[in-house]
Amino acid sequence: MIQKIKASKSEKIIFFFLISLAIFSLSSFFLIKNKCLFVKNYNPEKLSFDKPNNIAILNVECGNVIIELYPNISPNAVERFKTLVRSKAYDDVAFHRVIKDSLVQAGDLEFGKKGNIDYGKIGTGQSGLGTINSEIDVPFNYERGSVGLARTQKYNTEDSQFFITLKDEPLYESEYTPIGKVIYGIEALEKIKYLNKSEYVLRPDFINSIKMLID
Amino acid sequence: MKLFKFILLYLFLISSVQADTIYQLIKIPNLEIYNIKTTNSLRYLYAKQPFTIGADNNINCFRPSKQDLDQKYEIIEKNLKRYSQSFLKKINLKYIVLCEDLSISGINTAGIPDNVMKTLIVDIKFDNKYFERVLHHEVFHIINDSFKEIFNEKTWSSFNSDSFNYAKCSTCTKKIGLDTYSKTDGFITEYSKSTASEDMAEVFSHLMHGNLPKQIDPILQKKIDFIKSGLLKIDQSFNL
Numbered sequence: 001m002i003q004k005i006k007a008s009k010s011e012k013i014i015f016f017f018l019i020s021l022a023i024f025s026l027s028s029f030f031l032i033k034n035k036c037l038f039v040k041n042y043n044p045e046k047l048s049f050d051k052p053n054n055i056a057i058l059n060v061e062c063g064n065v066i067i068e069l070y071p072n073i074s075p076n077a078v079e080r081f082k083t084l085v086r087s088k089a090y091d092d093v094a095f096h097r098v099i100k101d102s103l104v105q106a107g108d109l110e111f112g113k114k115g116n117i118d119y120g121k122i123g124t125g126q127s128g129l130g131t132i133n134s135e136i137d138v139p140f141n142y143e144r145g146s147v148g149l150a151r152t153q154k155y156n157t158e159d160s161q162f163f164i165t166l167k168d169e170p171l172y173e174s175e176y177t178p179i180g181k182v183i184y185g186i187e188a189l190e191k192i193k194y195l196n197k198s199e200y201v202l203r204p205d206f207i208n209s210i211k212m213l214i215d
Numbered sequence: 216m217k218l219f220k221f222i223l224l225y226l227f228l229i230s231s232v233q234a235d236t237i238y239q240l241i242k243i244p245n246l247e248i249y250n251i252k253t254t255n256s257l258r259y260l261y262a263k264q265p266f267t268i269g270a271d272n273n274i275n276c277f278r279p280s281k282q283d284l285d286q287k288y289e290i291i292e293k294n295l296k297r298y299s300q301s302f303l304k305k306i307n308l309k310y311i312v313l314c315e316d317l318s319i320s321g322i323n324t325a326g327i328p329d330n331v332m333k334t335l336i337v338d339i340k341f342d343n344k345y346f347e348r349v350l351h352h353e354v355f356h357i358i359n360d361s362f363k364e365i366f367n368e369k370t371w372s373s374f375n376s377d378s379f380n381y382a383k384c385s386t387c388t389k390k391i392g393l394d395t396y397s398k399t400d401g402f403i404t405e406y407s408k409s410t411a412s413e414d415m416a417e418v419f420s421h422l423m424h425g426n427l428p429k430q431i432d433p434i435l436q437k438k439i440d441f442i443k444s445g446l447l448k449i450d451q452s453f454n455l
Binding site: 102169170171172174175 | 236237240248251256258309
């Protein structure tokens with residue numbers, strides 16, 4: 001006959017503690033794995049904009065990044081960006097150059113497409129639309145969240161690649177063509193994958209999509 | 216020793232890549248912003264640590280003291296603000312790097328101009344006697360490099376007497392005196408006799424500094440007129 005043994009008070013406490021610990025560990029594992037957990041996702045439908053025609057919505061893993069474009073500052077560059085957005089050229093393109101807390105760069109349409117990345121050439125690709133002239137004469141404050149077109153060491157070589165600054169970069173003024181500023185959701189860009197030892201990212205994060213608020 | 220190597224490796228592995236915006240822009244390491252809010256949009260940077268650059272790592276410069284930097288900045292800014300923003304844009308000059316004991320291949324130099332990178336490196340410890348004038352001398356090299364066709368060296372050399380020949384380079388001659396001649400014979404300083412480019416820079420710097428000799432010989436006058444007309448071709452509003 002099996003004799004029933006009643007658990008003592010201290011045994012009950014230890015048992016409760018172990019169960020709690022297991023639950024905490026499991027939940028922590030899933031919470032930590034979700035890098036987007038504390039990133040607010042902005043819904044552009046619920047926001048109002050002064051110039052909705054110039055609002056672009058960049059969707060990344062952690063949510064929407066809402067960008068106001070400035071055609072009055074750089075008409076040609078903004079037009080190029082809008083053209084590529086409308087043709088969905090930026091969808092599934094890598095954030096190939098990321099410097100922690102400083103800058104994210106994407107838009108290599110030739111060598112940065114998901115499933116067709118060329119790590120040897122990424123950052124040098126072109127859109128096929130040709131280069132455009134730099135538009136750097138209008139004063140522009142390159143503060144955190146500024147969006148600019150990337151170029152080679154030479155001016156007038158802007159094409160499809162763009163960057164977004166994650167900190168103030170006053171020296172970029174009159175160096176890089178500005179196209180706009182992030183007005184909501186920059187936190188989502190801070191979660192873009194970066195490497196500790198290189199600006200160029202192996203197995204990078206991708207742009208899910210970029211859309212104009214009003215097509 | 217093993218522990219030391221391990222610590223070094225650990226530090227290497229945990230250190231993350233740092234954004235060096237200035238390096239990205241002008242390919243000179245160890246710089247910091249001194250002042251970028253200037254009337255003509257020149258951006259003044261200084262060496263926070265020594266730096267070595269150049270194809271053979273042959274250019275070196277060192278960190279200046281705060282006191283020297285503050286003192287010399289006033290002089291440099293006063294001189295360089297005479298160039299308008301539009302002129303600087305045309306000649307491709309945007310960044311002034313301030314450091315001390317600047318040398319190229321072991322030879323001390325007042326400045327190193329680079330119109331491709333839009334940069335002029337200035338040795339703030341260069342001889343005070345010539346310092347202000349030399350700033351304009353170095354600016355002229357930027358102008359010259361950006362407008363070679365205007366400041367044609369053959370045309371310039373034709374102003375000299377037939378028997379005169381410049382040296383093959385500015386460092387392959389002992390003619391390095393910077394004192395202004397009181398009596399000129401086609402040249403304004405001894406250094407003018409080194410190369411056509413240095414000769415032009417010497418004339419330009421004297422024009423800018425306003426210390427031309429009282430008596431100017433016909434050859435030198437031709438050179439002065441050549442420089443003045445060249446500058447007006449670049450910028451009609453250029454004011455000497």
